[in-house]
Amino acid sequence: MLDTLFSHVKPMDTVFRGDGLRDFFLYRDLGISEATGGKVIAQLVVAHNAPEKGTGWHRHEAEFHIVIMLRGWARFMYEDQETLVSAGDCVHQRPGVRHFLFDYSPDMEYLEIVGPADFKTIDVEPVCPIPAPRGWAI
Template sequence: MSSQTTMPPPAGAAPVKFAMATGENTAFVPGRRPFFKYRDLGVAEATNGRMRAQVMTAITGMTEPTGWHVHICDAQFVYVLRGWVELGFENGVRRRFGPGDAVLIPGGMKHNEFATSDDVEILELSIPGPMDTKPCDPPPAG
């Protein structure tokens, strides 16, 4: 398979454009949490919104959990670059994720961020690019 070979875009969708992010050409953008800075990597624009990629860097560690919530998307991918984040999920998993750890969270899955280190840095992807966050009731204890 040639490096020039690509899959056709979904029917009616524009093709994916080449994008390259560097520390000099990417901007910090508004985000969901006040304790993070969000650096947009240009993927949403290059994919016409089919995917989003950003780096989330702690301004300070969390002082309290975010609360149970869901994301309105198909999937959210989290990869820890530095530090740690403690996440809990409706399936009963609660874990501290550190450098090199990753989790794929299906859209609509209840989860909660309980704590982070003061130096956490996370690569986050979402499909599609626009991702809304909605608070929800905690899952039943069990």
């Protein structure tokens, strides 16, 4: 017996919503959580508001987490390493890595795939100082 379902989600099947993890991003569910019975979530994430404070230092309780940048860029701190993630880049966030997304472009869009789907986000103590976001020029 299979414990996953076939899933085919078209762009018009789901909408970007503002009720995700961060209020300055919008999220579009791709139907994978339902199809896998909660084993994995896949979602598109887009910039909604200009960066002000960023995500804060945190880690995720997840077995698997990748980010594939589709458009634009984002600047992260992974532990004490500043990392520019640009369109076409793929980042595997190892379980428990402390990180902080602190800057991103107005056109930023990434695909996030995480297992399990109901992963937890835990705030952590700062690892190092964070550069200031550049903001969006008007």
